[in-house]
Amino acid sequence: MTGWRAMGRRWARGATVALAMAMGIGVAGSPIAHAACAPGEDAPWRALDAAVAGVWVWDAPVEEVNPGNGGHVVPTTAVVDSGQALVIDPGPSLRHGQRVIASLRCRLGARVVGVVNTHGHAENVMANAAFEGVPVWATTATRETMMARCPDCLASLRERAGETALAGTRIRWPDRALAVGDTLTVGRLVIEVVAEERGHTESDLVLWWAAGRALWVGGLAYDGRIPELAQGSLAAWLEALPRLRDRQPRHVVGAVAGDARTLEATGAYLRALRTRVLRAIDDGRHAGEPGAVVMDEWAGWAGFARRQGFNLQRAWRELEAEWLREPPASPAAPGSAQQVGR
Secondary structure (H helix, E strand, C coil): CCCCCCCCCCCCCCCEEECCCCCCCCCCCCCCCCCCCCCCCCCCCEECCCCCCCEEEECCCCCCCCCCCCCCCCCEEEEEECCEEEEECCCCCHHHHHHHHHHHHHHHCCEEEEEECCCCCHHHHHHHHHCCCCCEEECHHHHHHHHHHHHHHHHHHHHHHCCCCCCCCCCCCCCEECCCCCEEEECCEEEEEEEEECCCCCCEEEEEECCCCEEECHHHCCCCECCCCCCCCHHHHHHHHHHHHCCCCCEEECCCEECCHHHHHHHHHHHHHHHHHHHHHHCCCCCCCCCCCCCHHHCCCECHHHHHHHHHHHHHHHHHHHHHHCCCCCCCCCCCCCCCCC
């Protein structure tokens, strides 16, 4: 069998991408018996679904980027069958990507034949360069935003994760386009492109594995870390979450790898942010006023000190424009009930 099908031009898209080469190594999705892995080949992969083999996750600590974690703060996923692997969100650095390649070969007997970037944040995509000669897939919008921002975000990641962790890391742009309706097939495993949302970034790719009822949502699902609104939209994010829940996923891979409760945790934070900002605007407060919006319930989440103030400012700008467009309330008729606040 051939490798990738429907490749098209250098930056092109096709309705179906087949990665299967039927190399016949081991049982589909099962770990392969090998000698002990050498240092650097020992990534702790776990099966995403114990009942349906084929998808593996390398979890990340729920914390901010620092030299200790080397920027690995979001999970890396591998779809593995027939000795082939598709890597989703390969990670933050050349070193991390090299370890992904080595550990998949050692632990699962698979070689990487494709990479997907669900969105363009540095901790998700800076490992692209490790996958020399392997196609990297993303939406057209993600490629464009990476080209606009990645030089700055690589510099920021290097500052936070340290020179050692980022040694040799360079930017590699995606070179294959994905769009809603496309499928990625690895042996017998089929991953569908089911949505392109615009909540966390300008282009949040959503992937679906029907056999395992697993949903990849990029940065649309958080739990234990403060969501990042830097390039997103509060309204679009809140609109996206019910659509994601409607699929009734058993597994959700976002900023953490968990289940549908990560969508609920994210929604609770975003709804509270929206409600409290609108209430503050109603009360005549301003965005820079101390105590205008209090979100202390989330103070224990990683990144609160770093991102909460920015999220507040970002939400305030978006919601103030919405608030100004609303017509004034009509005077209530005598004896009628009035709703106070929002």
